[in-house]
Amino acid sequence: MALTTETVADAAMRILADFGLGDLTMRRLARDLGVQPSALYWHVADKQSLLVLLAGRMAAQADDLARRTPDQDRLTSTIDAIAAYRDVLLRYRESADIVLLAYAHSGRSVLPAVLTDLDEVVRGSVIPFVLGSIAIQQNRHLVADDHAPPSRTPGGPDEHAEASFRTGLTRLLTP
Amino acid sequence: MALTTETVADAAMRILADFGLGDLTMRRLARDLGVQPSALYWHVADKQSLLVLLAGRMAAQADDLARRTPDQDRLTSTIDAIAAYRDVLLRYRESADIVLLAYAHSGRSVLPAVLTDLDEVVRGSVIPFVLGSIAIQQNRHLVADDHAPPSRTPGGPDEHAEASFRTGLTRLLTP
DNA sequence: ACCTGAACACCGTTCAAGT
DNA sequence: ACCTGAACACCGTTCAAGT
Numbered sequence: 001m002a003l004t005t006e007t008v009a010d011a012a013m014r015i016l017a018d019f020g021l022g023d024l025t026m027r028r029l030a031r032d033l034g035v036q037p038s039a040l041y042w043h044v045a046d047k048q049s050l051l052v053l054l055a056g057r058m059a060a061q062a063d064d065l066a067r068r069t070p071d072q073d074r075l076t077s078t079i080d081a082i083a084a085y086r087d088v089l090l091r092y093r094e095s096a097d098i099v100l101l102a103y104a105h106s107g108r109s110v111l112p113a114v115l116t117d118l119d120e121v122v123r124g125s126v127i128p129f130v131l132g133s134i135a136i137q138q139n140r141h142l143v144a145d146d147h148a149p150p151s152r153t154p155g156g157p158d159e160h161a162e163a164s165f166r167t168g169l170t171r172l173l174t175p
Numbered sequence: 176m177a178l179t180t181e182t183v184a185d186a187a188m189r190i191l192a193d194f195g196l197g198d199l200t201m202r203r204l205a206r207d208l209g210v211q212p213s214a215l216y217w218h219v220a221d222k223q224s225l226l227v228l229l230a231g232r233m234a235a236q237a238d239d240l241a242r243r244t245p246d247q248d249r250l251t252s253t254i255d256a257i258a259a260y261r262d263v264l265l266r267y268r269e270s271a272d273i274v275l276l277a278y279a280h281s282g283r284s285v286l287p288a289v290l291t292d293l294d295e296v297v298r299g300s301v302i303p304f305v306l307g308s309i310a311i312q313q314n315r316h317l318v319a320d321d322h323a324p325p326s327r328t329p330g331g332p333d334e335h336a337e338a339s340f341r342t343g344l345t346r347l348l349t350p
Numbered sequence: 351a352c353c354t355g356a357a358c359a360c361c362g363t364t365c366a367a368g369t
Numbered sequence: 370a371c372c373t374g375a376a377c378a379c380c381g382t383t384c385a386a387g388t
Contacts, residue, residue: 121342354387
């Protein structure tokens, strides 16, 4: 069966989730797809634009989740939607680093609607806070053990990270 | 004259400031120092620990600046010191990405005193915000033009970035 | 103690050529 | 239209051997 941009992106997402950015090379990706590395360049321009694609997929996943969630208070629904985006990013190793790059490269199109729909001035601090927080937590995991799944044990440092994330977020969102 | 860890770090800082992380390779660094790549490994364990060294230098620069500044109001002196750290980081391309990594790898020792001395709960949101904000701005510069000096024209987007940085910071620091 | 030379195991990307 | 094969110009790191 012929390769498509979608199957390439799918395989890339799987590598990212299971092994991380260090293993997400064009050569490894090609090997997983049973194809020569050069074949990938028919479907994606280069590695950069592949990463932009991946960032967009994560945003889409978060948008989907947000749609399936009942409308509540304006503020808490915003916070919950951002927390859902965070959960999505935490499924893919080093995803915050990727989004940080993709966001600089392609602008708000790689972010979920919750973030892009924010008022300009609060957006200016919320986006850095969200991506910075996730990047730090992911890098910490990265160095803690280079190749274990980022499992979340209750009461561990991850829950503290989530609590601290929500309080900081609330602070930036309430006038 | 013999190489030292310091001269290696100095050369690395210069490459980072002038050309960016993409040009900061062990081989390029060795070439600039007139030495074989393998020689570097006598002075630094690996590239990772060199980056940690660089992050520490930037923190030290910010600490120096903070010491030379007169004591004012508790809050405004904190904000000024963090802004000074931001100014230091903005002198070195992709420095926020480096600090993000180094911070995960080596903890608070790579950060300036203003940040490490913060109360734990506010520190948990201020550090992500600071590093996230700077990373975004730097990556934007990176993609805007791959090899121009990040000059700051008055009234440009950089001043907006600084203003937005200060307001977000104030929000996170005032109870 | 400090550095060279050579090697190992990789990268991303291009491009003629095949089907 | 889609992919192979081969090449180009790189990486970080190790390690015996030199001085």
